[in-house]
Amino acid sequence: MDSINARFKLDWPGFTLDVDLALPGHGVTALFGHSGSGKTTLLRCLAGLERPSHGRLEFKGKIWQDDQTWLPTHQRPIGYVFQEASLFTHLNVLGNLNFGLKRSTTAQRVGLDQAIELLGIGHLLDRKPDTLSGGERQRVGIARALAVGPEILLMDEPLAALDLKRKQEILPYLERLHDELAIPVIYVSHSPDEVARLADHIVAMDGGRVVADGPLVETLARLDLPIRLGEDVGVVLDATVGAVDTEWHLARVDFAGGSLWTRDRGVPTGKHVRVRVLARDVSLAVHHPEPSSIQNVLDGTVESMAADDHPGLLLVRVQIGDSQLVARLTRRSAAQLGIAPGLPVSVQIKSVALME
Amino acid sequence: MFLTDGDLQAIWLTVRLAGIVTAILFVLGTPIAWWLARTRSKWKGPIGAVVALPLVLPPSVLGFYLLLAMGPHGPVGQFTAWLGVQPLPFTFWGLVLASVFYSFPFMVQPVQNAFEAIGERPLEVAATLRASPLDTFFTVALPLARPGFLTAGILTFAHTVGEFGVVLMIGGNIPGVTRVASVQIYDHVEALEYMDAHRLAGVMLVFSFLVLLALYAWRPNPKKGS
Amino acid sequence: MKLLKTLLVAGAVFATGLAHAEKITIAAAADLKFAMDEIVSNFRKGNPTDEIEVIYGSSGKFHTQVQQGAPYDLFFSADIGFPRELAKAGLAGSEVKPYAFGRIVLWSQSLDASKLTLDSLTDPKIARIAIANPKHAPYGKRAEEALRSSKLWEKIEPKLVYGENIAHTAQFVQTGNAQVGIIALALAVNPELASKGGYYLIPDNLHAPLEQGFVITKRAEGNALARRFAAYMGDKTTRAVMTRYGFVLPGEVAGK
Numbered sequence: 001m002d003s004i005n006a007r008f009k010l011d012w013p014g015f016t017l018d019v020d021l022a023l024p025g026h027g028v029t030a031l032f033g034h035s036g037s038g039k040t041t042l043l044r045c046l047a048g049l050e051r052p053s054h055g056r057l058e059f060k061g062k063i064w065q066d067d068q069t070w071l072p073t074h075q076r077p078i079g080y081v082f083q084e085a086s087l088f089t090h091l092n093v094l095g096n097l098n099f100g101l102k103r104s105t106t107a108q109r110v111g112l113d114q115a116i117e118l119l120g121i122g123h124l125l126d127r128k129p130d131t132l133s134g135g136e137r138q139r140v141g142i143a144r145a146l147a148v149g150p151e152i153l154l155m156d157e158p159l160a161a162l163d164l165k166r167k168q169e170i171l172p173y174l175e176r177l178h179d180e181l182a183i184p185v186i187y188v189s190h191s192p193d194e195v196a197r198l199a200d201h202i203v204a205m206d207g208g209r210v211v212a213d214g215p216l217v218e219t220l221a222r223l224d225l226p227i228r229l230g231e232d233v234g235v236v237l238d239a240t241v242g243a244v245d246t247e248w249h250l251a252r253v254d255f256a257g258g259s260l261w262t263r264d265r266g267v268p269t270g271k272h273v274r275v276r277v278l279a280r281d282v283s284l285a286v287h288h289p290e291p292s293s294i295q296n297v298l299d300g301t302v303e304s305m306a307a308d309d310h311p312g313l314l315l316v317r318v319q320i321g322d323s324q325l326v327a328r329l330t331r332r333s334a335a336q337l338g339i340a341p342g343l344p345v346s347v348q349i350k351s352v353a354l355m356e
Numbered sequence: 357m358f359l360t361d362g363d364l365q366a367i368w369l370t371v372r373l374a375g376i377v378t379a380i381l382f383v384l385g386t387p388i389a390w391w392l393a394r395t396r397s398k399w400k401g402p403i404g405a406v407v408a409l410p411l412v413l414p415p416s417v418l419g420f421y422l423l424l425a426m427g428p429h430g431p432v433g434q435f436t437a438w439l440g441v442q443p444l445p446f447t448f449w450g451l452v453l454a455s456v457f458y459s460f461p462f463m464v465q466p467v468q469n470a471f472e473a474i475g476e477r478p479l480e481v482a483a484t485l486r487a488s489p490l491d492t493f494f495t496v497a498l499p500l501a502r503p504g505f506l507t508a509g510i511l512t513f514a515h516t517v518g519e520f521g522v523v524l525m526i527g528g529n530i531p532g533v534t535r536v537a538s539v540q541i542y543d544h545v546e547a548l549e550y551m552d553a554h555r556l557a558g559v560m561l562v563f564s565f566l567v568l569l570a571l572y573a574w575r576p577n578p579k580k581g582s
Numbered sequence: 583m584k585l586l587k588t589l590l591v592a593g594a595v596f597a598t599g600l601a602h603a604e605k606i607t608i609a610a611a612a613d614l615k616f617a618m619d620e621i622v623s624n625f626r627k628g629n630p631t632d633e634i635e636v637i638y639g640s641s642g643k644f645h646t647q648v649q650q651g652a653p654y655d656l657f658f659s660a661d662i663g664f665p666r667e668l669a670k671a672g673l674a675g676s677e678v679k680p681y682a683f684g685r686i687v688l689w690s691q692s693l694d695a696s697k698l699t700l701d702s703l704t705d706p707k708i709a710r711i712a713i714a715n716p717k718h719a720p721y722g723k724r725a726e727e728a729l730r731s732s733k734l735w736e737k738i739e740p741k742l743v744y745g746e747n748i749a750h751t752a753q754f755v756q757t758g759n760a761q762v763g764i765i766a767l768a769l770a771v772n773p774e775l776a777s778k779g780g781y782y783l784i785p786d787n788l789h790a791p792l793e794q795g796f797v798i799t800k801r802a803e804g805n806a807l808a809r810r811f812a813a814y815m816g817d818k819t820t821r822a823v824m825t826r827y828g829f830v831l832p833g834e835v836a837g838k
Binding site for chain 2: 692
């Protein structure tokens with residue numbers, strides 16, 4: 001009874017939402033898709049901001065919506081973060097934070113102080129929203145949603161309205177949320193990078209329908225993912241920092257099937273991390289290659305192959321121990337190397353992104 | 357004294373009338389403005405048009421209908437008779453009622469615009485922060501629409517002060533009861549007391565200018581705020 | 583060149599002819615409303631090409647407007663004082679002629695006014711009494727005088743409401759908002775009002791005579807139609823109409 005069961009059917013001129021989902025009641029679930037795919041609409045249905053003509057929503061055993069029941073938004077134990085922070089301009093930061101807190105009757109799982117500390121906004125409490133930067137505003141928006149002590153946090157592209165610098169400013173806070181929050185988070189995004197960093201579970205949407213749904217690592221390793229990711233095709237590996245080489249400023253991350261060296265970002269040994277490996281950074285060799293500038297070379301077996309977006313390219317999934325990597329090759333090199341399922345290969349990895 | 361006692365009495369009466377009418381319209385106009393700003397009902401057009409009617413109707417039309425309606429044979433007159441209270445024509449409260457009609461759009465339209473300018477988002481935010489719709493109205497919509505209320509209040513007050521035709525039609529020109537400043541000026545002119553007319557008219561001119569000055573000075577910069 | 587000159591002259595003659603194509607505007611006190619309509623209609627029977635426009639209103643207002651150059655050719659005032667002032671200021675195109683004496687009556691729609699007297703006004707059942715504004719309406723001034731000489735003014739002043747002119751005052755009574763009004767006899771005998779209520783003639787020894795007079799304005803000094811119409815006011819038919827409408831004519835005894 002820990003899951004969130006949602007079934008919505010909504011007909012608008014030019015748009016139809018038709019979903020039937022069971023979302024995990026813990027961790028971060030990314031609603032992922034291009035704009036117009038219906039991910040924000042789905043989130044709004046969960047919050048009760050849209051009222052679909054037909055729908056049933058059960059949150060951890062409690063009915064929020066069915067043919068007889070309709071729980072209005074203000075009675076749902078949710079926290080909601082909008083794309084633009086949408087702070088109340090007539091209140092200062094503390095007034096914004098207190099607004100929901102004063103009205104909330106739900107248990108204080110994340111108290112106001114904790115939210116302020118978590119988002120690092122203690123020095124902003126007396127300020128008016130229009131004196132804050134975009135990033136600060138959004139951090140206040142997130143803290144405000146957390147301060148009501150929600151049982152679920154709904155986030156609608158909280159970074160989309162921010163430039164790269166502001167995104168970098170907020171992402172660490174979101175990663176802390178991921179690690180420290182006990183409540184489920186539904187996170188709408190169209191950015192594969194954000195999804196890879198933050199999500200445990202992914203729901204891919206297209207044209208108002210769910211096209212893929214599953215745990216992040218497995219789902220990203222699928223070659224038949226029906227949404228085009230282009231340069232962002234790649235996998236995420238759960239790993240642990242195994243060793244730090246202080247002389248060369250490198251860190252070794254161990255995952256089920258092998259180890260990779262990456263730049264040391266000061267993450268202590270033993271810490272659980274996430275590693276993202278993009279398909280374009282992975283190349284294959286049939287013989288063990290000569291020593292080269294590429295440090296990370298692993299042994300694996302070709303598991304399956306699939307067409308890529310471009311007719312000259314091919315995606316190849318390689319099994320390495322219990323993990324999988326995806327490589328992008330040209331069709332010609334695949335043919336010349338005789339790449340086929342079952343073939344043992346050397347996997348060269350040019351670049352690895354370490355995410356806390 | 358610069359102004360006659362009659363003038364001062366008329367000014368005090370005018371200020372009292374405008375103040376009471378403005379207060380009543382805040383209470384009465386706000387829910388209607390809210391409804392007009394948010395509804396998708398097919399009645400929005402007709403109701404909005406009725407609210408705007410006094411903008412285009414000559415005061416004499418309004419005054420004539422009000423005189424008939426409040427008279428002993430009219431619906432309002434029958435109602436006051438049923439209540440056992442004094443008929444409304446020639447009374448201060450009759451003027452109040454007439455002015456409420458006459459100044460209605462000056463309250464409703466600025467407030468409606470202010471509510472429309474708030475948009476859907478802050479109300480949605482309030483709902484996700486556990487605020488019921490009524491709670492949201494008082495703690496989010498009203499504070500955010502404050503500039504609109506300021507404009508509406510000033511316009512309503514000023515417009516009621518400037519009212520003449522309706523007052524003349526239903527007021528009966530009774531000193532201290534229905535003889536407001538505009539009628540007092542008219543009487544001065546009719547009686548060829550041009551000096552008295554000049555003085556009171558000058559006061560009204562300065563007042564009107566100050567009101568409009570305040571309105572333009574206080575109006576917040578529309579580019580500000582997010 | 584010669585042709586152009588001929589055309590210009592012809593045009594000028596034509597234009598002057600038009601200017602003489604007679605049209606006048608009369609400003610008349612509101613109490614004349616019904617009588618004047620009939621007089622003008624009679625006059626036009628004999629002069630079908632002439633255009634006469636009549637505007638009714640308060641004498642005081644017309645007086646102010648004529649001072650400011652309003653386009654009125656004749657001014658019929660309910661109080662002869664106004665045209666006399668115009669004449670004194672050099673704004674008249676003729677001498678001031680008295681045309682009638684006005685009388686005031688009690689009139690009501692809900693009560694039988696023919697059975698009323700001024701004393702009845704103290705009756706508590708009468709809550710509102712309409713009179714024209716004494717400050718600038720001649721009939722209002724006479725009403726006040728009548729009430730004062732009957733020692734009633736103080737007693738009934740709280741009940742008084744003031745009409746802008748005598749027609750407006752009648753309207754207060756007609757709509758039932760005032761039970762009784764003091765209005766011009768000329769209005770009360772008009773069929774439209776007479777069908778709705780009777781009247782009580784207030785004795786004219788209670789107030790100063792309400793001498794009414796008219797004048798041709800300065801702008802119409804040379805206007806033949808204005809002069810003809812002024813002369814027509816002395817016509818036998820016209821005098822009959824005026825008498826029928828309750829005006830007492832100059833040189834006649836108030837026979838009523």
